[in-house]
Amino acid sequence: DADVTQTPRNRITKTGKRIMLECSQTKGHDRMYWYRQDPGLGLRLIYYSFDVKDINKGEISDGYSVSRQAQAKFSLSLESAIPNQTALYFCATRDRESAEAFFGQGTRLTVV
Amino acid sequence: AQSVTQLGSHVSVSEGALVLLRCNYSSSVPPYLFWYVQYPNQGLQLLLKYTSAATLVKGINGFEAEFKKSETSFHLTKPSAHMRDAAEYFCAVSGTYAGGTSYGKLTFGQGTILTVHP
Numbered sequence: 001d002a003d004v005t006q007t008p009r010n011r012i013t014k015t016g017k018r019i020m021l022e023c024s025q026t027k028g029h030d031r032m033y034w035y036r037q038d039p040g041l042g043l044r045l046i047y048y049s050f051d052v053k054d055i056n057k058g059e060i061s062d063g064y065s066v067s068r069q070a071q072a073k074f075s076l077s078l079e080s081a082i083p084n085q086t087a088l089y090f091c092a093t094r095d096r097e098s099a100e101a102f103f104g105q106g107t108r109l110t111v112v
Numbered sequence: 113a114q115s116v117t118q119l120g121s122h123v124s125v126s127e128g129a130l131v132l133l134r135c136n137y138s139s140s141v142p143p144y145l146f147w148y149v150q151y152p153n154q155g156l157q158l159l160l161k162y163t164s165a166a167t168l169v170k171g172i173n174g175f176e177a178e179f180k181k182s183e184t185s186f187h188l189t190k191p192s193a194h195m196r197d198a199a200e201y202f203c204a205v206s207g208t209y210a211g212g213t214s215y216g217k218l219t220f221g222q223g224t225i226l227t228v229h230p
Contacts, residue, residue, distance in 0.1 A: 045219070090155060101218055
């Protein structure tokens with residue numbers, strides 16, 4: 001099983017719909033992240049969390065919200081999806097000791 | 113604040129040729145620096161990292177990078193390209209732990225797509 005698991009892997013949704021992307025990890029790391037990837041823009045940070053009670057906005061948090069339900073679970077929500085939120089979304093964890101980040105396989109979201 | 117600039121969104125080399133992917137960073141605290149690789153339809157995989165030890169860092173698959181503080185650079189090189197190296201490469205920066213909250217923010221560059229020709 002993957003250390004960082006994202007569900008769903010692919011999703012098509014309509015404009016205005018609420019959608020949740022889920023991430024779970026078995027690494028035991030306290031730090032978790034959500035990024036979106038767009039061609040030519042690299043990965044941009046949406047939200048990050050240092051523990052269950054510590055949630056921080058990233059560079060592009062507008063239109064998104066997150067929930068850290070447990071140390072191992074970090075969900076990203078789009079309250080009212082819009083077409084320019086079509087992107088590849090990645091969840092990651094980070095090892096405090098090694099500083100290395102570990103990524104999930106990504107969720108490809110299309111908003112029509 | 114921290115940022116990363118990768119020079120060249122596309123790099124094309126012949127098999128067996130030198131690979132050079134450029135990365136310049138900006139950081140208000142001593143940085144940790146990383147190179148990640150992304151193969152098609154996959155997540156990101158760590159190639160190598162600089163965390164304030166040796167300035168020449170060796171990674172997986174024959175890649176290496178040199179941290180040059182005076183040039184604020186962390187360029188990625190490989191002496192001889194293979195077809196399997198074709199992928200997208202990302203440079204990333206974060207603050208060291210002593211820098212506080214900047215440690216938690218891992219900031220990526222725009223990515224460089226490497227094409228390897230036979």
